[in-house]
Amino acid sequence: MALYIVATPIGNPQDISLQALEILKRVEIVIGEEPKACKRLLSSLQLGRKELYFINEHSKAEDTAELIELIKKQDVALISDCGTPGFCDPGHLVIKAAREKNLKINVAPGASSLMYLLSLSSQRIDEFYFLGFPPAKTDMREKKWRELAGFKFPICFLETPYRLEKTLNDLKKHFSKRKILIGLNLSQEGEKVFEGLAKNIPKDFFGKKAEPIILIYEK
Numbered sequence: 001m002a003l004y005i006v007a008t009p010i011g012n013p014q015d016i017s018l019q020a021l022e023i024l025k026r027v028e029i030v031i032g033e034e035p036k037a038c039k040r041l042l043s044s045l046q047l048g049r050k051e052l053y054f055i056n057e058h059s060k061a062e063d064t065a066e067l068i069e070l071i072k073k074q075d076v077a078l079i080s081d082c083g084t085p086g087f088c089d090p091g092h093l094v095i096k097a098a099r100e101k102n103l104k105i106n107v108a109p110g111a112s113s114l115m116y117l118l119s120l121s122s123q124r125i126d127e128f129y130f131l132g133f134p135p136a137k138t139d140m141r142e143k144k145w146r147e148l149a150g151f152k153f154p155i156c157f158l159e160t161p162y163r164l165e166k167t168l169n170d171l172k173k174h175f176s177k178r179k180i181l182i183g184l185n186l187s188q189e190g191e192k193v194f195e196g197l198a199k200n201i202p203k204d205f206f207g208k209k210a211e212p213i214i215l216i217y218e219k
Contacts, residue, residue, distance in 0.1 A: 007110025011187030015111040131157035184210035
């Protein structure tokens with residue numbers, strides 16, 4: 001009996017690994033993040049019916065108790081809406097609880113938006129600061145941008161689609177002379193990539209909802 005941390009596609013369905021497919025076919029229970037995304041993924045992979053449980057941003061540590069009891073009895077797969085579970089998502093709650101109970105944890109590695117973006121960089125990246133998601137509240141965002149503007153090393157972060165335009169404007173305001181790398185909808189049909197000065201972000205990057213990940217190069 002084990003918890004399997006299974007990476008899923010970040011866009012293209014073919015992002016998934018053979019190991020991930022084998023695990024998802026074999027297990028009867030899958031822990032997902034959001035019901036709609038989880039069901040859509042499993043349906044697209046034609047994996048048959050699974051018993052589904054969910055852990056998301058509204059979950060608390062105690063919500064994992066039922067999941068841990070399941071893992072004690074059989075193999076269970078943990079997935080996220082896309083990419084690798086436990087990375088900027090609530091999957092860490094399950095992983096933490098499983099480790100505290102000394103349960104076996106295995107990983108089926110795969111697609112990651114972070115590594116995808118870094119592989120598109122025209123500059124060598126030896127070290128960087130990963131922010132996760134910027135604060136949502138305007139005053140806290142402004143404070144964070146001012147703090148990060150003083151950093152000399154590269155900064156990488158994720159953002160939600162509905163805050164994309166606000167973030168692009170923030171980049172032009174606080175990092176106008178810094179070189180940046182923006183990836184929108186990576187590994188998807190509408191993928192867009194820009195590398196250049198923040199003040200030169202193309203107009204067609206604005207006014208749309210897309211899943212972004214952004215790298216601000218060192219000073």
